[in-house]
Amino acid sequence: MGRHNTILERAALKSDAIPELHTYCQQHGLDFQLVDMHHEWLTDSCTDHTTAGRRLQELRDCYNVSCGPFFVSIIGDRYGECPLPQHINEIEFCHVRDTAVQLGKDVSLLEEWYVKDENAVPPEYVLQPIEAKLPHYGDRSEENEELMAHYHNVWLNTFNALQDLLYKSAQAAHQRRAISTKQLSKYQLSGVEAEVLEALSLDTEPSKNCVFFLRTLEGLSKSLSDPSAKNFTDINSSLELDSAAQEKLRFLRDSYINEKVDPDNTVRLCTVWKESGLDPSAHTEHKSYLADFCSQFVAKVKQLIDRVVDNYAEMQYLKETPIRELYYKLLESSAVSLAHSQKFVAREDVVSAVRELVTSEESKPIVLYGGQGSGKSAVVSKVATSLSEWTGTQPICVLRYIHSPTCTHTLLNEICQQLCATNLEGELEKIPVEYRKLVSFFNDLLLKASKWGNMTVLLLDGVERLLPTEGTLTFDWLPAELPSGVKLVLSLTEGSVLDELKERIGDKQRFVELSDLTEKERMILMDSYFTHRKRRITAKQRVLLKNALQQPCSPLMLTLLCREVESGSPQLCQNGSKMPQSAEEAANIVYDGLESRHDPVCLGHVLASICAGRAGVRETELLCMLSCCDAIMDPLCQQTNRGDRTFPHTFWAAIKHDLDNVMTVSLLDGVLVVHLAHEAFQKVALERYGGGEQPIRKQHGDFADILSGCHGDNKLSPSHINAEVKNGTPTEPTSAATQQFSIRQQNELWYQLVLAGNLRDLKSKALCCFPYLLAKMQCSSVYELLHCFNVKCVHVCNLRDLKSKALCCFPYLLAKMQCSSVYELLHCFHVASQHVLDAEVNLVLLAMEASISALIADGQQLGAQLISRLVYKGDKALDSLIHQALEWGRNHNKALLLPHTSWLITKQKSLVKTLDCPGVRHMVTTADTQHVICTATDHTITMYSVGSGKAVQTFEGHKDNINCIYLSHSGKFFLSGSDDQTVQSWCLETGQGLRTYSGHTAGVMCMTLAHNDQIFATGAKDHIVRVFSFECREPQQVIEQHTAAITCITLTRHDDILVTAGADCRIHVWLLNKKKLLNTIWALQPEEEPPKEEQLKLANCRIHVWLLNKKKLLNTIWALQPEEQPPKEEQKLVNTIWALQPEEEPPKEKQLKSPDCRIHVWLLNKKKLLNTIWALQPEEEPPKEEQKKLLNTIWALQPEEEPPKEEQKEKKPKKKKKKSEEDEPSDSMDDEHTGGNTPPSSPLPPLPILVTPVVSMVLSKNNSFLVSGCENGDIHVWALTTGSLVHQLLGIKGKVTCVAIANDSVFAALGCENGSILVFNIRTKALMHTLQGHQAPVTDVAISHDDHFILSAAEDDTVHVWNLDKMPVDREETDSISKSVTCITVGTVERDGSSIALSGGKDGSCRLWSMDTYKMLHHLQDHVKAITCVALSSNGTFAVSGSEDTTIKVWSVDNGLVVLSFVEHSAPIAYVTVTSDDTRILSADIKNSLKLWQAESGNILLSCTGPSLLVAVTPDNQNAVSGDRDNVMKIWTLSDGKVVQSIKHVDSISCIAISLDSQLCVTGSHDMSLKVWEAKTGKLTQILAGHDDVVTCVQVAEQKQRVVSGSVDKTVIVWNLNTGQIEQTLSGHTGTVTCLGLANDADTVISGSDDGTIRVWSANTGVHLTRMDMYVGIRDLKVPLDGTHVIVHLTDKAVVPILQLLNGKVEEVKFSSETTLDEEKKRKASQTQKTAPGATGGSRLFANGRKSTRGKKQSSRARLNSGGSESVSSGYHSNNQPTPKHRKKSKMCQIV
16 A cells, blocks of 8 residues: 555556456456556645545445455555545534634634535535645646646645644544544544555455555664655654554554454565665565565465355356356346336336336337437336236346347347246257347247246337348347237337337337426436435525426436536536537536536546447556547656556546446446446537547557557557456467457457558458457357448548458457357448448458358358358458468367368459449549548539448538549648639648649649659640649649640659640640650541651551560561651661561672571471571661562551451461460460551551540559540550550440559459440450449549459449459359369378379369369360269379260379370260279279279270179279169179179169278168178178168278268268167258268268268267358268368369368377378388289389288278279379270170
């Protein structure tokens, strides 16, 4: 205790102990808050007598809200000062005063400072605030510094005089027995002792909740002369110990505390006194003492916390049930109801009306409505407490007060939980998550509640704050008719929601209005106010109030009036005729009164900070925000010379207790928050103290930094921020897997980042932060998270942190989902999407919406769904989000299926949003695209928030139409040009005009600004271009060349070239600094021709020199008429290189004096000479007869023209390119030539002319292209450097009015007169998209700086925001059926153990994939029809594919080339597999032809005729089993094709599996059974019956003696092979189980179904481990040997998802089987090599005929052969493809 006495201990606690206690409390579901009332700045108890009273009040508040330890005291060697008593009973005061008079004391000072409080019961005298008598006592302004010092001295003298007078007079009165000993103590107790006594008197068991640290400084008594000693002990004026004070201290420490407190809660500490006091930086003893103090402090407080947790074990159990959050809601609702009902008076007519409706037989909902402060919540509370009396029974009451915006789904879920917990506990787990189902469940519950006997009443207060779910109406869940015995009472503020309810309910009799109070009610409520506060109203106050209350008012207004009258400053009713008529007006008057009692600056920031929270702020958050405020902290720090920038809690306490009439405390997110009681007070507080857009954004940014634990300006120490605010969140940077978020952070951080306009942190720390998303969804819902993406706000500007800290931060999303439901998670996204415009946020939102069904089923799929849907395109936030999801998956401790590639591509909607912008004509967007600045027809300019669509700023000053607008590159100002012949510059932040530029003689039509923002150029109707300096109001340059109005103007990126276009049909290119005309692009009328001297210049007479393989333009050679000369600077390019016919040579005298003066061009692969280029002297020319040949050799024509026929070479028809050739870059350069010239003998071709005036023009960012639009709608693309036409954009319907080019210089957006926007690729001329939505001509178009959005303005007074899709609209979908996958298989590369997969498709190609890197290794293309089956060799050297083209291809895995083609089949291939020794291949076609052939040579070893649609080969390569999917299959030998046995079912056989030891064969059938056969003999050993429908798939794991089967009955059954009994029935699929896989030694079962899900199960326990929603039926899946991946075959999809299986084994987390691959390789190497019958022996291609041990390695998985076999391939080398005549003669047989 004491500011100087224990300052080091308190500082050590904040930095070293409090953060640990925060974390510890959070782990137990508790909140921890430190209130340090001794952390003073300028005052102590002696200098401000109100401090002692505030400390005691805070102590009582801590006791009231704490469920455990509430008081910790550090007592040193100093007793401390005795404060003046603030309140003295009237009788006691009279005795003391009379005694003082009898003692001859002057009592004038006593009577001056102590004033009687007439309202107190009983009456008392109150010590007046210092400022009431000394107004400049607290004035810290520089101008009043001397006056403040004077008042401080005055008060110090007054304090000493009053203290001496009261002490002596009270002591004398006590001796005369006028006052009691207890009354005497208040004059003699120090502040320390007073607090100790108060704490111990509050608690019935103080020993359990109070801790005392008693410190002793050895040697202090011997160093009293030390100047610092007075801060640590009591020293009198004689520099001796104050014996009286020390005696009181000894009694307190050694007697009173020992008697009242458990010894375990008393800690005695001792350290040595050093000169100048305690200094841990200089003395190790002090450092050790502080460390020991902190450790003991933590230990003692933890001990008390543990005791609380043990005592509330039952509550802790409740928190772990599905209704843990419901518990807090019930506590909150009960507390609010109790508070309202205790104070409820009047409104009897309203209560009676509600009673009549509740007790009637009518079944419609009841609605209470009224204005703000009309008492709706009080009436609802009164109804809740009166229900038992009204019904005569104990009704079931569901009571909710909705104080903040709440997702409808959340409310319904809470109601369902409470109803189920009341009478249907078994239904708790059945509450659905999907909104529509939840609404249906809610209505069913109401129907069940009607049969419970007791009435069920739902009371919902503040329903106007409900947020609709999934775009529905707010009250779509509300039943218009309720079951009998069920009542629903709603209350709301008047507004649009009320109209919706009236329309839905219909019956006006069910609506009860709360109007203004009657005169009688006003008097009753006035008396009740004073009675409840244990105060009385004086006659004078009653008259004052009665006069003020002549006018009708609401309960809120009356309460404020009473509060003001009681405070002695009745500003609200100074004049009855001027009593405020609205809550807003009353709030302003209340705030005026508060400012008179507190520092206005401090008060304003306190109120603004309280309003910053979504539904309130914690006190620790508030103090941190105030500590971040320079306006408050800088003056305090300057006056105290202290570096600690922590806002004093005492200052806040003083304001808090004066705000009791406008502020309340509520439980939110499991913590206590303070908030303003009424919306009107919050609205006025923001208007008065918000300070504008920038301060508000900064405040929300500070709040977000505090919540995330990292305040950027370091005004708070990290320990303070993390301890006080983060509530246990790790202070060090954490990975996505370990990062955690408290519920408070999840619900508040994203909102603060949105309002701060910090998009970067919003994405990185919340909405694109995976752990946040998952935590938020699991703790609320996807719908609430999506709502975070859909908020309305106008304050968004700086968006960087918004994404990095929230929207695109996986840890934030993970935490958000863990503490929310799916719907609440979606709710967050929807909120944020209405704040900001961001492509990444929109993509995450769309991905979340598309994944909602999967997330409802299993929230752990969040990472998998995001990875599946988000394609990385270089967006930082999305890339980080995907990496966070992958990292989280790798660190996840439960089973998980995690994709590593995106295959469910999220497609964005074309139209993002529409802004209503009246009169809009021209526009420009800010750099972040969060605002758009629009000109209007009323001559004004308005800036709109793109996110909210609201007007943010209006700019007024022009007097005529505004024709153009241009934003500065710095983003600080913009320019506008008008028909009023002026250009205005405007400040973007303030909205003020900066400068007006004149000098024009006609309206300004266009403008452009240099990139340094120093100069700008304008074009006007007077045909003149003017160049201005930004600082000068007059033009610096004037350019006159055009003959008509200038319509367009632009500058290159280096600001050196200026391009102008006008109505004179010309485009001029200027060198700006020299005012030199570089080029002119002619635009003539159709009937005109340019002068002849210009015609050649207009033609594109040039030769391009190309880098052939890269299609790169190296140089341009001018080609003019022979009699002309190019400009001198260009002459070196002409006449130097001549191109003659290959067979000709120029005269020798013309050749250069060099050994070989020629350049040959060769076709390398055919060694053919294509051309020879001769090099002559520059001044020479070839013979004239050669010149024509020269000029006619190189042509440069328009794209649509051809050279004369006599010059054209005979063209040979082109051969159709192979697909591989089509993938190569084209060597055609026609697209790069922009024009041409004709030979002298031919007339000039039509010139590329513009036939009408240019109305729009834009330059690409790379300065390569100039796109111009003409009045007639023609759009031309020009090469800026040459002025030549590149091409004209075709396919345009209607006139083009405006053009914009993307920053990538590839895409252009064209606005049209018909209201559409056309998106072109200006390089390829392709029309990509046509965007339609406007109902009037488009007047302007812009593309965002990140190229994600197009903004268009139109005469329909709207601005549309579109997604810029850079893929053509008619592109072929990646999942088109024509290219869908037909078959898959997996394998392992033997040499490195890597897993690979092979897939075949309908397009006739195969793809080889690495399952370790998730990338495609080779695209195998050689088949001409669809692939039907694939296989991989077990050693990973080669792959095999069969096709409908009747061929089989053998591919090298290393290089992806065909090494052998097998063409012996005459029908489409049905099956192919590689034997386990990798030497032979068995293939079958659909016409029952089976062939066994050598994999190396293709030689046929065995040809058979027999069933071939369902085939399997035993792993020992001895036998095969085949059938035609009827009820019979044949077992036959591979050596000779002889049938061993026929196996039969009653119905068709649908699937087959053979055990890896080749002993067993299991078949599944349409007869719903499975049969187990001996694979060698065909003997039936078991029949497994248990399915209720067709068996579709089967797997065998003989080592576990286990069979697993799937069926049309939607179940998977695990069978015991020994007993034939069912071990587990795995239920969960909602469709046919189509495929199975085994992993982890067959302990894990993976099933796929046509319900679109893959599920993972424990085969031992039957527990469902995880799932993955694929949204498409599953045809097949394969699992490699290590069991860590799953490759999936989807129905009619061209994608091949590869999923990683993490933690698939329940008992222990490992992926491979018990026998590792390395051990298996060693065991295999020691085995004796055997050659199977029919094999060809050793072969260099197949590793010397090594027999594959694949079957032994695959101990955890059965081999399923039903149209394809599984194998592994790598490193197969051969180019020999023997023909049938070279093959050995094969055996022929028939399988019968």
